[in-house]
Amino acid sequence: MSRDIxxxxxxxxxxxxxxxxLARARALGAEHADFRFERVRNASVxxxxxxLTGSHDAxxxxxxxxxxxxxxxxxxxGVDMSMDAAARVAGQAVAMAKLSAxxxxxxxxxxxxxxxxxxVHGERTWISAYEVNPFDVPExxxxxxxxxxxxxxxxxxxxxxxxxxxMAVQENKFYADTAGTVTTQQRVRLHPELTAVAxxxxxxxxxxxxxxxxxxxGWEYLDGTGWDWDAELAEIPELLAEKLAAPSVTPGRYDxxxxxxxxxxxxxxxxxxxxxxxxxxxYEAAYAGTSFATFDKLGxxxxxxxxxNVTGDRTAEHGLATIGYDDEGVAAQSWDLxxxxxxxxxxxxxxxxxxxxxxxxxxxxxxxxxxxxxVQRMANVSLKPATGGPSTEELISGVxxxxxxxxxxxxxxxxxxxxxxxxxxxxxxxxxxxxxGQVRDAAYQATTTDFWGSMExxxxxxxxxxxxxxxxxxxxxxQAASVSHGCPSALFRGVNILNTTQEAGR
Amino acid sequence: xxxxxxxxxxxxxxxxxxELSRADGCVVIADESSSANLRWAGNTLTTNGVTRGRTVTVxxxxxxxxxxxxxxxxxxxxDATDLEPLVRAAEEAAxxxxxxxxxxxxxxxxxxxxxxxxxxxxxxxxxFETFAPALGESFAQAGAEGRELYGFAHHxxxxxxxxxxxGLRLRHDQPTGTVELNAKSPDHTRSAxxxxxxxxxxxxxxxxxxxxxxxxxxxxxxxxxxxxxxYETLLPPTAxxxxxxxxxxxxxxxxxxxxxxxxxAPGGGTRIGEKVARLPLTLRGAPTADGLGCxxxxxxxxxxxxxxVFDNGLPLEDTExxxxxxxxxxxxxxxxxxxxxxxxAPMVDNLILDGGGEQSLEEMVAGTERxxxxxxxxxIREVDPATLLLTGLTRDGVYLVEGGEVVGAVNNFRFNxxxxxxxxxxxxxxxTERCLPREWSDYFTRAAMPALxxxxxxxxxxxxxx
Numbered sequence: 018m019s020r021d022i023x024x025x026x027x028x029x030x031x032x033x034x035x036x037x038x039l040a041r042a043r044a045l046g047a048e049h050a051d052f053r054f055e056r057v058r059n060a061s062v063x064x065x066x067x068x069l070t071g072s073h074d075a076x077x078x079x080x081x082x083x084x085x086x087x088x089x090x091x092x093x094x095g096v097d098m099s100m101d102a103a104a105r106v107a108g109q110a111v112a113m114a115k116l117s118a119x120x121x122x123x124x125x126x127x128x129x130x131x132x133x134x135x136x137v138h139g140e141r142t143w144i145s146a147y148e149v150n151p152f153d154v155p156e157x158x159x160x161x162x163x164x165x166x167x168x169x170x171x172x173x174x175x176x177x178x179x180x181x182x183x184m185a186v187q188e189n190k191f192y193a194d195t196a197g198t199v200t201t202q203q204r205v206r207l208h209p210e211l212t213a214v215a216x217x218x219x220x221x222x223x224x225x226x227x228x229x230x231x232x233x234x235g236w237e238y239l240d241g242t243g244w245d246w247d248a249e250l251a252e253i254p255e256l257l258a259e260k261l262a263a264p265s266v267t268p269g270r271y272d273x274x275x276x277x278x279x280x281x282x283x284x285x286x287x288x289x290x291x292x293x294x295x296x297x298x299x300y301e302a303a304y305a306g307t308s309f310a311t312f313d314k315l316g317x318x319x320x321x322x323x324x325x326n327v328t329g330d331r332t333a334e335h336g337l338a339t340i341g342y343d344d345e346g347v348a349a350q351s352w353d354l355x356x357x358x359x360x361x362x363x364x365x366x367x368x369x370x371x372x373x374x375x376x377x378x379x380x381x382x383x384x385x386x387x388x389x390x391x392v393q394r395m396a397n398v399s400l401k402p403a404t405g406g407p408s409t410e411e412l413i414s415g416v417x418x419x420x421x422x423x424x425x426x427x428x429x430x431x432x433x434x435x436x437x438x439x440x441x442x443x444x445x446x447x448x449x450x451x452x453x454g455q456v457r458d459a460a461y462q463a464t465t466t467d468f469w470g471s472m473e474x475x476x477x478x479x480x481x482x483x484x485x486x487x488x489x490x491x492x493x494x495x496q497a498a499s500v501s502h503g504c505p506s507a508l509f510r511g512v513n514i515l516n517t518t519q520e521a522g523r
Numbered sequence: 524x525x526x527x528x529x530x531x532x533x534x535x536x537x538x539x540x541x542e543l544s545r546a547d548g549c550v551v552i553a554d555e556s557s558s559a560n561l562r563w564a565g566n567t568l569t570t571n572g573v574t575r576g577r578t579v580t581v582x583x584x585x586x587x588x589x590x591x592x593x594x595x596x597x598x599x600x601x602d603a604t605d606l607e608p609l610v611r612a613a614e615e616a617a618x619x620x621x622x623x624x625x626x627x628x629x630x631x632x633x634x635x636x637x638x639x640x641x642x643x644x645x646x647x648x649x650x651f652e653t654f655a656p657a658l659g660e661s662f663a664q665a666g667a668e669g670r671e672l673y674g675f676a677h678h679x680x681x682x683x684x685x686x687x688x689x690g691l692r693l694r695h696d697q698p699t700g701t702v703e704l705n706a707k708s709p710d711h712t713r714s715a716x717x718x719x720x721x722x723x724x725x726x727x728x729x730x731x732x733x734x735x736x737x738x739x740x741x742x743x744x745x746x747x748x749x750x751x752x753x754y755e756t757l758l759p760p761t762a763x764x765x766x767x768x769x770x771x772x773x774x775x776x777x778x779x780x781x782x783x784x785x786x787x788a789p790g791g792g793t794r795i796g797e798k799v800a801r802l803p804l805t806l807r808g809a810p811t812a813d814g815l816g817c818x819x820x821x822x823x824x825x826x827x828x829x830x831x832v833f834d835n836g837l838p839l840e841d842t843e844x845x846x847x848x849x850x851x852x853x854x855x856x857x858x859x860x861x862x863x864x865x866x867x868a869p870m871v872d873n874l875i876l877d878g879g880g881e882q883s884l885e886e887m888v889a890g891t892e893r894x895x896x897x898x899x900x901x902x903i904r905e906v907d908p909a910t911l912l913l914t915g916l917t918r919d920g921v922y923l924v925e926g927g928e929v930v931g932a933v934n935n936f937r938f939n940x941x942x943x944x945x946x947x948x949x950x951x952x953x954x955t956e957r958c959l960p961r962e963w964s965d966y967f968t969r970a971a972m973p974a975l976x977x978x979x980x981x982x983x984x985x986x987x988x989x
Binding site for chain 1: 558560562564565566567568569570571572573574576577578580593594595596597598599600601602603612616619620621622623624625659662663673674675677703704705707711716781782783787788789790824825826827828830832901902903904905906907908909910912914915916918935937939940941944965981983984985986987988989
């Protein structure tokens with residue numbers, strides 16, 4: 018296991034830059050200052066029909082200083098690697114804080130930025146759980162693996178085209194603050210994805226995509242650790258052919274058994290974003306939106322049925338939002354967001370934790386890169402499986418007339434996280450407790466609390482899968498973040514199913 | 524450890540990287556960026572920032588027995604001026620990648636840009652010199668009148684320097700500015716939005732935007748609940764822009780020729796030449812369009828389905844994607860042109876829809892017996908590529924028009940509609956106006972669109988969200 022922090026990162030003058038920046042901030046009277054140096058390497062390859070269509074390998078390196086000065090935030094970022102430059106950036110951050118304080122006071126504002134207490138952690142190192150750094154694998158091997166899998170799919174009957182992509186990220190982060198926490202961290206993540214496309218003589222076409230989630234793993238993921246690629250690739254051509262020939266769904270109310278490969282995204286949109294406290298407080302009101310789960314409803318809002326238990330965490334092994342310490346030096350934690358159907362928690366940063374009197378931050382402050390200011394970002398938000406609960410087949414057996422929903426595809430939800438609509442890679446009819454073939458053109462549409470309120474069955478640990486995304490967007494200027502969502506299969510009663518062909522007026 | 528991050532001129536970086544190249548071909552792009560932003564919520568500034576950045580992208584091409592390979596490596600920030608490892612990394616990537624299917628001769632010919640050796644253009648917080656105080660006054664005004672203002676102002680300038688081993692030396696300066704203003708009633712049950720795209724903020728008037736929002740919040744004093752259904756709907760330019768942008772992103776020549784998009788013809792080929800719009804609407808990209816100017820040559824930082832690094836520097840001309848209602852061009856690189864037999868037509872970074880209409884949106888409202896007037900669309904996602912069915916929400920104001928006047932505000936809806944079908948059904952297009960596409964403004968800001976009247980827009984369900 019290559020579990021050492023990349024030496025080309027630790028060889029950088031991280032400590033010296035931090036000392037220079039923090040000393041200057043302190044000298045200028047900052048109440049709090051933190052220094053963050055980040056190097057993020059992002060590589061992607063894309064193949065069409067087993068041939069390389071494009072590749073890109075980008076590394077962004079820089080640092081930032083953030084201060085609280087006279088009760089106001091100041092932030093500045095820099096790239097020049099000299100002590101003088103780092104100190105200058107600290108000075109710029111203090112100047113920004115002074116400017117900000119002036120504007121806020123002129124507008125009659127009296128709020129002062131104060132941060133929730135966090136233990137001083139001293140010097141810490143943290144590395145994510147992977148075996149083989151994907152960047153240690155030669156590019157020809159990375160492209161070669163995708164080409165081999167693409168060729169395998171293309172060789173199957175009924176597959177006309179294959180798209181394949183692989184994204185790989187290595188993130189190195191050094192953090193030091195005036196309280197004395199100093200962390201050096203390294204995360205690696207991967208997202209391989211293949212899509213087979215079939216075009217019928219009639220002109221009809223459809224696709225079937227791998228369900229393998231993006232993961233906080235290394236190259237071993239493509240060798241079969243954590244996912245059975247051979248099994249998934251082997252079944253895709255047949256699943257695609259069946260989908261293309263499937264009857265169009267009859268719209269109406271159905272009981273749904275939702276597979277984790279689909280449910281993770283519904284959790285992301287309808288619980289993950291809705292329990293971000295900055296949304297509830299209005300900071301995202303003009304852009305990402307607010308939340309129906311407002312702060313005054315904490316401890317009272319009936320989010321869903323009694324079976325619904327949702328946690329936020331930064332600790333799940335291989336989770337994309339998993340880390341040792343956040344961008345405010347807060348140690349990773351796990352906490353409840355929804356307990357037995359009731360809203361009991363939010364995702365916090367240190368300022369909001371203090372502002373709302375919720376105690377310690379749960380460590381959700383992150384920036385996309387050194388050039389971005391940390392904002393509250395989503396933890397791994399996950400639905401707990403039922404201890405000793407049913408298998409997916411057992412959940413299906415409890416449905417007389419319904420649909421089994423597998424794999425995410427289309428998604429959309431409103432700015433307060435009420436009304437959502439999702440499609441899937443595949444919908445299967447359930448008749449008399451058994452699967453009865455795929456149907457096409459289905460979408461499920463619901464209101465968040467109705468949907469979670471209709472959850473009548475939760476699968477056991479054996480159905481639990483960690484899904485996720487590389488591309489959760491938020492804030493202005495926009496920042497991307499990666500996040501995972503674990504969930505079991507679950508049963509929902511009486512959900513509205515649309516026929517998307519009819520929706521298109523055909 | 525010191526570096527010369529701020530002392531080396533970008534054109535010198537390009538020249539030095541090209542000199543270092545040992546590959547058969549080399550393309551270097553140096554992007555110098557600067558930006559300033561202000562964000563506000565509840566009538567007070569929340570965050571702000573000023574950034575400067577540099578990214579150097581090196582594309583190495585290596586000829587081999589089986590074809591030409593390419594390697595693309597980019598470095599931003601501290602490492603961007605450490606050129607030798609960057610050039611070697613690109614060459615190594617090219618040698619290891621295997622043949623690139625889009626490999627072509629690199630573009631050559633043409634004189635260098637006059638300003639290739641000049642310093643980059645840049646912005647700073649000074650761009651907000653008159654805007655920021657005016658915004659502060661709007662906060663005070665809004666607060667006094669019971670409105671909360673939320674929003675974001677952003678200005679960015681990117682100077683891109685492109686050099687190739689075939690002798691191209693091109694430069695493009697791209698200013699991009701946006702301002703979004705959102706007003707809410709203190710109880711957050713009413714919300715209105717206005718957006719504006721600008722090149723330099725000299726044409727942005729916060730007071731005028733706020734006054735328009737005050738008028739719209741007043742419209743919402745009367746609340747009308749309407750069920751899902753098909754409604755006569757006036758789509759304002761921003762909503763039309765968001766739909767047309769998504770349509771352009773789905774207008775790949777290669778995908779269409781492969782039978783995989785709404786623009787594929789059943790039985791093979793594409794729908795080019797087919798009448799797709801009921802009105803004689805022309806949809807075009809025009810790099811030199813007044814106020815919407817964008818790069819007049821290809822700047823490709825990586826290859827994709829219809830974009831090729833080998834096309835870097837290829838001149839971009841005015842391109843009609845749809846001519847008087849007839850599908851005319853699909854997006855493609857030189858490589859996809861060869862695969863499809865269609866002309867190469869790289870994407871242009873602006874979009875103009877024009878049907879010769881002269882009516883303002885207000886005049887279209889006055890000519891409406893009963894219908895819905897939208898503010899903008901949100902969370903637009905593809906549901907079905909075969910029809911290009913999109914779903915999304917109305918946001919920040921759906922107004923009921925009766926007898927030519929706005930008579931109240933309606934609940935929000937989730938819609939399911941295809942832009943291609945909307946073009947086929949739209950029965951009136953207003954005057955083409957510059958607008959800010961709200962949904963896609965992180966990626967695409969240069970648009971001019973007319974409002975469209977759609978007789979039967981599909982509001983699929985009610986959204987309680989505000």
